[in-house]
Amino acid sequence: MVAYSGGVDSTFLLAVVSGILGDNAVAVTTQSEIHPVKELEEARAHAKTLGVKHIVIHTDELDDENFMANPPERCYHCKRGLFIRLTELASRYKLDCIADGTNYDDLSDLRPGMRAAAQFGIRSPLQEAGLSKQEIRVLSREMNVPAWDRPAQSCLATRFPFGTTITREQLARVDRAEQFISSFGVKQVRVRVHGDLARIEVSRDDMPVVLDDEIAARIADTLTSLGYTYVTLDVQGYRMGSMNEPVKRGV
Numbered sequence: 151m152v153a154y155s156g157g158v159d160s161t162f163l164l165a166v167v168s169g170i171l172g173d174n175a176v177a178v179t180t181q182s183e184i185h186p187v188k189e190l191e192e193a194r195a196h197a198k199t200l201g202v203k204h205i206v207i208h209t210d211e212l213d214d215e216n217f218m219a220n221p222p223e224r225c226y227h228c229k230r231g232l233f234i235r236l237t238e239l240a241s242r243y244k245l246d247c248i249a250d251g252t253n254y255d256d257l258s259d260l261r262p263g264m265r266a267a268a269q270f271g272i273r274s275p276l277q278e279a280g281l282s283k284q285e286i287r288v289l290s291r292e293m294n295v296p297a298w299d300r301p302a303q304s305c306l307a308t309r310f311p312f313g314t315t316i317t318r319e320q321l322a323r324v325d326r327a328e329q330f331i332s333s334f335g336v337k338q339v340r341v342r343v344h345g346d347l348a349r350i351e352v353s354r355d356d357m358p359v360v361l362d363d364e365i366a367a368r369i370a371d372t373l374t375s376l377g378y379t380y381v382t383l384d385v386q387g388y389r390m391g392s393m394n395e396p397v398k399r400g401v
Contacts, residue, residue: 151240153232153250154179154204156193158283159276160251161200161297162290166275167249168202176243177202180232182209183321184305186328196296207235211307212318222260222312228305229263233270249273255283259390301338302390309342323376330372334365338388346379351388 152164154177168175179193190206197204209232211217216227236248250267252274267274276286283302290298306321320343327341327348336359340351350369352360360366360383373381384392 151176151178151236151243151245151248153236153248153272154193154197155185155251155303156189156196156297157251157303158290158297158300159253159286161196161300162286162293162295163249163251163276164197164202165200165290165293165295168200173203174245175202176245177204178236178239179204179206180209180235181206182211183318184211184228184307184316186303186306186325188329189303192297192300199296205239207239209235212316217307218316220307220310220312220314220316223262224307224312226262226266228307229266230269233266233272236272237270247273249275252277253283253286254280255390304390309340311344314343327373327376327378331360331369334359334369336360340388340392341373342384342392343378346377348373348378348381349384350382351384351386351392354387357383357387 152160152167152175154160154164156179164175164177177197179190179197181190194204194206211228211231214227214231217224217231233248240246240248248270250272252261252264252267253276256264256277264274281289287298306324307316309324310316310320324341324343328339331339331341331350331352336352336356338353338356342349342351350360360369370381
């Protein structure tokens with residue numbers, strides 16, 4: 151069983167696993183409010199292209215007070231709940247291994263979810279093989295695996311500073327904000343929320359797009375209409391796990 155998000159890493163893993171195991175491989179994707187709506191659509195499409203049995207389960211992380219409180223170990227509580235569900239499913243389908251798409255680069259970031267994976271015996275073949283994100287992209291392109299050039303994705307809860315209570319309204323608002331900015335052809339975007347301030351992260355290549363006078367005005371108008379008082383562009387650009395930086399610095 152592959153815990154399948156539809157992203158670059160898990161799609162590559164699923165392609166390899168299904169190529170070896172055929173019909174004995176199963177992909178499982180979770181649908182919930184912490185994931186952008188478009189991710190499920192892409193996961194369905196990629197699993198269909200690969201010809202893999204695909205199961206979608208519904209989870210509600212906001213039923214867990216430990217998750218809603220948004221502590222630095224938030225990801226642990228999320229993954230623990232997910233792995234409980236996946237373990238039950240694996241038993242039902244008589245599958246003796248659950249694997250996820252964690253890669254070697256993830257070791258350099260704050261990843262409490264890996265502790266939950268260890269507790270439930272979840273395997274991370276890409277990390278075990280020492281494969282970086284860039285290497286996975288290259289291999290995926292060579293093998294014609296879908297999603298090889300897909301921008302990195304993460305759950306919407308990563309848009310909020312630790313200690314900020316996560317609500318359904320906040321998640322829906324940030325998802326709408328990111329979808330609107332993406333509509334201008336911006337490939338990689340995060341809207342990090344600091345109270346009533348929306349801090350936009352995009353790649354340096356996409357900065358000229360969002361700084362265009364007309365587009366910048368439309369982004370500002372839309373995000374303020376969603377309830378943000380201030381809309382800013384982070385000049386450092388997009389970077390993985392920027393909300394983890396204070397924890398890494400011990401702040």
